[in-house]
Amino acid sequence: MTTEIRFEPTLFVFLGTSAGQIGWRLKELLRRAYGDIPVLRFLWVDADSTVDPYAAAWFSPMERAELTGFNGDAVLANLNNYPTIKAWWPRESRLRAGFINRGAGQMRPVGRLALFRMFNDRNDGPAFIDKLLQAIEAIQQIEHTEATERMSSEKMRFIVERRSVRVVIFFSTCGGTGSSMAFDLAYLCRHFLRDTNPTIMSVAILPSIMDKAIKNETPIQRERIRANTYAWFKECNYLIENPHWHVAYPEGAPISIEAMPFDMTFVVELGNQAGNSLNSADDIYNMVASAVFLDTGSSIGGAIRGFNANVSVLLEEFKGKRRAFSSLAAASLIYPAQKVLGYCDARLGQAMIQQACLAQPDKKEVEEAASALLGRLGLRDAQLLESLLAGHQMANLNIPAIRKAGDVEEIRRLLALQEESNAKERDYLKGKMNDVTDDLLAQAQQALQAEAAALAFERGARFAQAVLDQLTAEVSSHEQIAEATCSLPGMKVRISQQGITEASLSQAEEAYQKARERLRGMAGNTLRAAQRTLLKKHWQEELNRARNDCLTWLAEIDRRTLQLHAQRQAANLYDQIGEQTRRHKSTLAGVLQTLERAVGKLEERAAEFLKPSTEEKGIFELTVEAVDAGYIQDYYQRHASRLNPVATYRSFAQQASVDTLDKLAGWGESEWADQMQQHADAFFAEDVENTSLLKALADYHGQKAPRLIEEKMDSLVRYCHPFWQFDANSGIQGQEGKSIIGVEDEHSDLIPPKYRQDPQYEVKSTGFKHRIDFARVQHGLPAFLLRDMADYKTYYEAKRKGLDPLHTFPEAFRAEEVFPEEKEEARNLFAVAAAFGYIVQVGSFYYFDAQKEYSSLKIRPGRENRLEQGREKAEDAFTQSDDLIRRSEQLIERDIVNMGNQAAIRLLEERIVEYKQALSRMAPENELRRQYEKEIRALQSKQEQLGKL
Known part of the structure; x- marks a missing residue:
């Protein structure tokens, strides 16, 4: 049977150190399954030259762009010489020359600064932009398409989808590298692939994972990665609601795109909604790599892409916020070939020693x-x-x-x-x-x-x-x-x-x-x-x-x-x-x-090979073994009956060379055990390799096999939930999701009928004998419902007034909060009450002034009428007082009746003009911008209520 494998030309971009850990694992999975596919390209971008040697070995020099080798402090000291950086660098930032260390240091503006500074720096060879362009050109070249299809074999036929191109960007929301430049990479790829209508996807790693990844994490680091995460979600939401990107880069014409950064934004954390969690950052890296692997080459990928193309929930809203986020999970029911082979090798090796050496x-x-x-x-x-x-x-x-x-x-x-x-x-x-x-x-x-x-x-x-x-x-x-x-x-x-x-x-x-x-x-x-x-x-x-x-x-x-x-x-x-x-x-x-x-x-x-995989309660295992110790022992007995351990040992001795007893005595027990296992391997490896998971279950369990196969698949489906967590009692419904099941042959009679008939599942052929793969995607969650988002906001609020401005482009400073506005009517009323003079500022504090004595007589309102220091906090305090809300409504209504609607409209217009003039004098990152913009909208809404055309 020949399995069709459809490849969508894809560029995988890994931003930062943690994303690189996913990168090499993904490359390894793809290479092991298919070889080096010419229409799949990889680029690892990092602002740090310190890299895991094993991970680095998987990437060629043109596949890794290190944004290092410059003096960030010198850049800030000479910011006028870097106009493309100055255009977005926060004008009121306290982050100045002398504060930047090696790497991004978990500071998002520094990470983006590294991208712009090294964008086209060719002093040490090809620049970042050269490597990006080469990868983008490679996935579009017809020669690579044809070369991929020529790699087909009797078992697998490779087909390249010529009318689509995909970019998958991996990063952490937590650090200073990935979260700071993810939007730039998305829009750069959109720009350079603009003639192909690319699909841009992102996979974002959340703080719970980085807590596991960072050794000896300090409280300050913990706070910063959460503040960064909230800042990233705030920016992402802004670009979803305001899909426009106009940025000048150090080389080429400015890029101007009317689109959201990502067509799909997957977020991944340590736990899932079923209550299971992965045990380490490495487990998450493996899981994400496995999920994306299944979404890339196998028939599962085609099914997922087909489902994703028809998702509509991403355009809907819940409590005024877009349901733009998705998550994923992957797990596999596997035939533990290495365990079976390892057990057989150990047992035959043991028999070889016992019967040939010790008898x-x-x-x-x-x-x-x-x-x-x-x-x-x-x-x-x-x-x-x-x-x-x-x-x-x-x-x-x-x-x-x-x-x-x-x-x-x-x-x-x-x-x-x-x-x-x-x-x-x-x-x-x-x-x-x-x-x-x-x-x-x-x-x-x-x-x-x-x-x-x-x-x-x-x-x-x-x-x-x-x-x-x-x-x-x-x-x-x-x-x-x-x-x-x-x-x-x-x-x-x-x-x-x-x-x-x-x-x-x-x-x-x-x-x-x-x-x-x-x-x-x-x-x-x-x-x-x-x-x-x-x-x-x-x-x-x-x-x-x-x-x-x-x-x-x-x-x-x-x-x-x-x-x-x-x-x-x-x-x-x-x-x-x-x-x-x-x-x-x-x-x-x-x-x-x-x-x-x-x-x-x-x-x-x-x-050891007979031990079941660890099933610790609450710990998600990426692979679940389909056969147990009984099967493995039975497999050995059936195959070993055809072998003579003494003759097997003699064949080993003929191949090896030991000419002195001292050399023989130099072999420790581990070397003897290794040598025996390696020789024994040849007597089992081919049969184990050709064993089909479903066939193995059928042969071993006989008439019980159909029921057991269905039970195992049912268990894994219940188990494999996307890796995000949210409040199930929030009232949100209608998330769109699907489970794609990959089997060796989708036409096999051993697949339970219910998985063929239920529309929530799709069974596809993968050609993989030793595994049944489950990939699950779910779409349609607004960011504010993600677990711990409130904590992220708390740390964000605490950090944003410090040295690190957190945001990486000017518009983000006035972006709406990730959370929907609470008591929106009361907040709008605050703006109207202020416009009518019932809320006044005295110094840095705001007061409720029912008699308007301060505006007319400069009589400071009593302490009992003080709201809070700062306009935003004053608004929060106002919304918490039902008495102030009721009194303000009554006073404003009385004034409107007395002056008439048109006069009230003109009064509100004067305030709007006043606020707009104040805005024109504010820096983009001024914290009051968003408050004034929001109040302008509230006043305009009130004007409409009063009959303004």
């Missing part, structure tokens, strides 16, 4: 292996002695002369010479034999090291240890040692049993001396001379026998001496090889302990 070996196989090992090492007693004696023959240079000599004294002389020569030659040959022994020992030790390592690695440490046990087995010297023995001590005893002894050598030496004495006795006296003359033949025969006996025993002395030395060298070699073997046994004992611990570690890992 008790067969005695016969051990004996055969030990015997073969001795043969390969050349350590059989006969082999070893042959090797030691090879090439060690005596020269015996005088033997021919001795055999030819006919004179006894000559023979004796030559024998003496030969005896002396042989003694020296034997010493020489012993030395050579010592050298040969050293060579054989070195070779045997090296070979034994390799052989022991090979045995331990290929056939298991316990088998290798059993073989070495055979080599070091002790024997009794009183027993006859068989030729087939595999014991090194046994072969040492066998040499002494079968070889030459000191007594044997002494016997040869005695026999030689006797032969020499016989030879000496045949010379010298008269009797021997007579025998040699009279019995010549007999004498000659006796001489030959004596000479031959001397030569025979002299040769035997040589042979026995060298044989005995070879035996001693062999015995010494066996001792040293035995000592080495015992050291290897000790090493193997350590390896066996490590393997036992590795089995335990794999047991722990297997148990």
